[in-house]
Amino acid sequence: GQSLEQPSEVTAVEGAIVQINCTYQTSGFYGLSWYQQHDGGAPTFLSYNALDGLEETGRFSSFLSRSDSYGYLLLQELQMKDSASYFCAVNRDDKIIFGKGTRLHILP
Amino acid sequence: DAGVIQSPRHEVTEMGQEVTLRCKPISGHDYLFWYRQTMMRGLELLIYFNNNVPIDDSGMPEDRFSAKMPNASFSTLKIQPSEPRDSAVYFCASSLVGQAGDEQFFGPGTRLTVL
Numbered sequence: 052g053q054s055l056e057q058p059s060e061v062t063a064v065e066g067a068i069v070q071i072n073c074t075y076q077t078s079g080f081y082g083l084s085w086y087q088q089h090d091g092g093a094p095t096f097l098s099y100n101a102l103d104g105l106e107e108t109g110r111f112s113s114f115l116s117r118s119d120s121y122g123y124l125l126l127q128e129l130q131m132k133d134s135a136s137y138f139c140a141v142n143r144d145d146k147i148i149f150g151k152g153t154r155l156h157i158l159p
Numbered sequence: 160d161a162g163v164i165q166s167p168r169h170e171v172t173e174m175g176q177e178v179t180l181r182c183k184p185i186s187g188h189d190y191l192f193w194y195r196q197t198m199m200r201g202l203e204l205l206i207y208f209n210n211n212v213p214i215d216d217s218g219m220p221e222d223r224f225s226a227k228m229p230n231a232s233f234s235t236l237k238i239q240p241s242e243p244r245d246s247a248v249y250f251c252a253s254s255l256v257g258q259a260g261d262e263q264f265f266g267p268g269t270r271l272t273v274l
Contacts, residue, residue: 081259142259151201
């Protein structure tokens, strides 16, 4: 079968660093994507990892370990505008499967 | 480009009525996806098209749901008859080539409420 697990909620303080974890189990795995969705908005693409290691894009970084079927999204220098839901998504050979999302709460 | 366009943005209907959701993908994108989002089930892929041809409809919940893509710039998702459990936000997304890692661009969604 297939599964995607990520925490339902995470809380962090403005200016701090937060890590959102994602574990997966699937066949035909190609890579892991991350999407951000603000309340009432549409998902928007953040990053994609096909190979093991860390990919950095500004304040956001994404990591993948294929051997551990594990990845994470790292958000640094948190800003209030980062309050949103974050979805990991398994890219298979036939489709993308989204996790249920992690709601990130940021405290001032 | 205006991005992916969906209409209507909100739809309230009564149980048993037919509902049609519309989507215009980004010009030049070969892939079009229909998703449904609920709190309980998250973001579910319903069906996707490649060059107007349905490729995978395994996510379509039942025969009450149907989707078409008559040309490269238009797709519809129809629910007939609608039921209260169909209440959700329906997103349309498009991508350039549909390969793993290819960014999907989502429309603003249609919030459907079935009473």
